[in-house]
Amino acid sequence: MTIEIEAAVLAAPAPERPFADGRPLAIETLRLDPPQAGEVVVRIEAASLCRSDLSVITGIRAWPMPIVPGHEASGVVEEVGVEVTGLVPGDRVVLVYQPQCGHCPDCIGGDAHLCEPGLAANRAGALLSGGQRLHKGEAKVHHHMGLSAFATRAVVSEASLVKVDADLDADVAALFGCAVMCGAGSVIHTGHVRAGETVAIVGIGGVGASAILGARVAGAARIIAVDPDPEKRKAALDFGATDAVAAGDDAAAMIVEMTGGGVDCAFETAGQHDAFATAYGAAKRGGRVVTVGLVNPATPFALDIAGLVTGAKSITGSYMGSCNPKIDIPKFVGLYRSGRFPVDKLITHTMPLSEVNTALDRMADSRAFRQILKP
Template identity: 40%
Template sequence: MRAALQSEIGQDKLEVVEDMEAVGFGPGKVKIRIRATGLCHSDLSAMSGVLPQPAPFIPGHEGSGEIVDVGDGVTTHRIGDRVLVCWLPPCGHCPACKRGQGHLCLEAFGNVATPNFRRTGTGTDVFGFAGTGTFAEEMVVPAACAVPIPDDLPYDIAALIGCGVTTGLGAAINTAQVETGSCVAVIGCGGVGISVIQGAKVRGAAQIIAVDPVASRREAALRFGATEAVAPEAFADAKNRITAGEGFDYVFEVVGKSATTQTAYEMTRRGGSVVVVGAGALDDNYSINMFSLFFDEKKILPSMYGGGDVLRSYERTIALWRAGRVDLAGLITHRVHLAEINDALDQMRTGVALRTCIEL
């Protein structure tokens, strides 16, 4: 089958190969024919080495498709089921899951260190990003990674729900629990940031300020519910003008850097919440002085995969989409085929595209 391969960490381009096969099928596993996958900035971070990932590997962790084979012992799925890919499924029995924090379950991370692809021409083992690897026509994953979806949910939208949309909406709804009438700022308005904006709107925020250096992203933020959009250099002025200098009730950092996290902290009012959504590098440390931490009582809330119950978040997102409360189709700025993936990567690096849907 075809797949997009990265042979070494740090390569800018992916190689579309035709001698890849999905391996590891057996008891408890399912094989999925991928129909659509989203291009997320986390894929770029894995390619560049910001996020740890063994190589060679196939990027992609937002995907959807249909089940083409079911392993022994799998009773929850049938051939032909339409599913989305959950790269971090809750096991249901570990301490984190029992506390209702399935998004912190570590059991699925065992998949990351196990190759789930192989090149037939060379016999080389190949990893899938985050234990998945949706930039391939087929993949084998544990049954828990394949979450059934309703027939009326298009594959491209389902793919985005698998990570970016769930992460953004959940940060506002689950992690921050944005209060009605509050004042919100969102730093970084790619696909996840736009989903944060939509989540804050669903929660009833009165003012939502989008902050991004790319003009097209600021324009998109306004279409998705932001009440104002500014460039980073105008953020401080917006704080003074909108909050009389006090700071925002919630500031979401959706970039994954210590510098923007510091900005988020400075722009948050005393007693407000700094919500860290961006996935950063292991060697990028954030520090704060102890007096400010005590005296200002600002809450620093990391948001992993949107917080809360991931499977329940999927259901809620689908319900909001059906009701017209969130726009998911609008997140997809363009669709490409696997052969055009490198052009899509270049667009993502420029900061222009919100999300690219790759149709396989």
């Protein structure tokens, strides 16, 4: 049976700021179709804002419109469609922005984050099984990353959900769907940081702070945080960084001097060209560079190929922290419960869904780590 929901709808990209009430996201009443085979209705409990959401709003990354954004969230299962085998109404779940089909070569090979059918569905603004379940009048509304979590409810594929403990705080649970995997996952799974190694993390937002926590869990001997904001650098030390360096043209040289040649592994977590340049310059000869942020695709880029060769550095992109969500989210939750992984520190603001545009401005101004919207 079709139901009505409230959702934050983006009708067209909005590159102009500041944002205000009703712009660019408008809270509207939409119709939500019942779940099809393999799909689930989730009542959204908490939706967190990520800078990837901002790239959708501003049009830096192209998405079909109109669309309901939101890709980092938690909720409770309300209804399941036929062929759903692993979830029942009442289960608390984390929403995952990359569904895994389970049968493509990447899923079978253990690289679920590279699932091509899941990526193709996301790019089309559709669910894994195809099409949209959101409607405004007679028009279809697209899904963001197969989730569209800036809403009171969502229909999503079972493959986009990971069940977690019922007593896990909903606000904290939301963070495991993106920030934790992209940050800590990139350190543990993409960068393969080992105990005793040195790392630099360039860009201390929600993902960068999660990367610091991941580096602590991995046993890094030195964790150097880089950010232009003194408050973010101070916060980085609270998250567990051993050093904090101001971003700038000389940041990489400072890190090389501090470490006697550069770090073993450097992470770009800001989505900025200059941040990548700093991370690349901070890595030692033979070091590893992992880029996590989504830099504007129109950004020009040049690389000294000869220097890459003589420096014997490796450069790796990290999507979803190279995680397998159904395996890694429970592990990260376990670390959080043990006290070794205090991701709750990431939450700086909590507000109703109606204040989403205010939250977007705050995020664009880098005045928050993670903000929780309560539908």
